[in-house]
Amino acid sequence: MDQVKDKAKRVANSKSTVLIQGESGTGKELLARAIHNYSDRKNKPFIAINCAAIPDTLLESELFGYEEGAFTGARRGGKLGKFQLANEGTIFLDEIGEMPIHLQTKLLRVLQEKSIEKIGGHKSIPIDVRVIAATNKNLESMVENEEFREDLFYRLNVIPIFIPPLRERKGDVKILLEYFLKVYNAKLSKNIYGFSTEVESVLLNYNWKGNVRELQNVVEYAVNMENSIYIRMDSIPLKIKKLTEEASKDFQITTIRNMERKLIENSLKFYGKSVADKKMAAQALGISIATLYRKMKEYNIQLD
Known part of the structure; x- marks a missing residue:
């Protein structure tokens, strides 16, 4: 964890994207907030969005916003998306592995062009946002299975940070x-x-x-x-x-004598009863043949 924190501090002021990976409950959002708070963007917004918690049909409007009249029920005056709300600050995309493919394409374009286009809009809006993404999934495996865009993975995985499980x-x-x-x-x-x-x-x-x-x-x-x-x-x-x-x-505790007897019995069952077999058993146990015979007599070990 000291290495994780040191890496996070070193990249805090970078504009490069960070991909935090780790099991559920390891503190990925906590680390993302720490990176933001240690950066020169700390006095600007930190906007977090869980890509798994919002229905696919709403996620695009949540991320990029929409213009007035973009669709039935659209709010008068339109709506700002999370990227605009995070302008000059940091946006944290949690559970990025749950983002549908068609939105992955749009996110890739945003990362490349540093601008967004609202739903129903016709102009590009420039943005200055630090992107930190997180997932508990293996994105490389998802790329191989064509469940996650390879180009987006490499765009997000510029600075990978893995939080080890507890x-x-x-x-x-x-x-x-x-x-x-x-x-x-x-x-x-x-x-x-x-x-x-x-x-x-x-x-x-x-x-x-x-x-x-x-x-x-x-x-x-x-x-x-x-x-x-x-x-x-x-x-x-x-x-x-x-x-x-x-x-x-x-877990049951047994005496050393019982353990020793059991080891000798198992070795003799494995190697056999002949003198040559007993020599191999003794060698495997790390004792001399004379010690083996003495232990067999002590424990009354008889071979059928």
């Missing part, structure tokens, strides 16, 4: 737990000091498929449920407790 950032989990605990203590008027040792261990080792967003939700839930000064197991979501219990059942 399961690969175990060191961040504890920091985030403490941060969100402070946030929800203040928001919910609680005074919880921290997490019990058991809860902390469980949460530090949890897989976090929903990444930071899931962690935030878990802490908010736990703070709501907890009545003592420490978050206890009873206050964390049932799903996490069940997964922890299942993992505990799968």
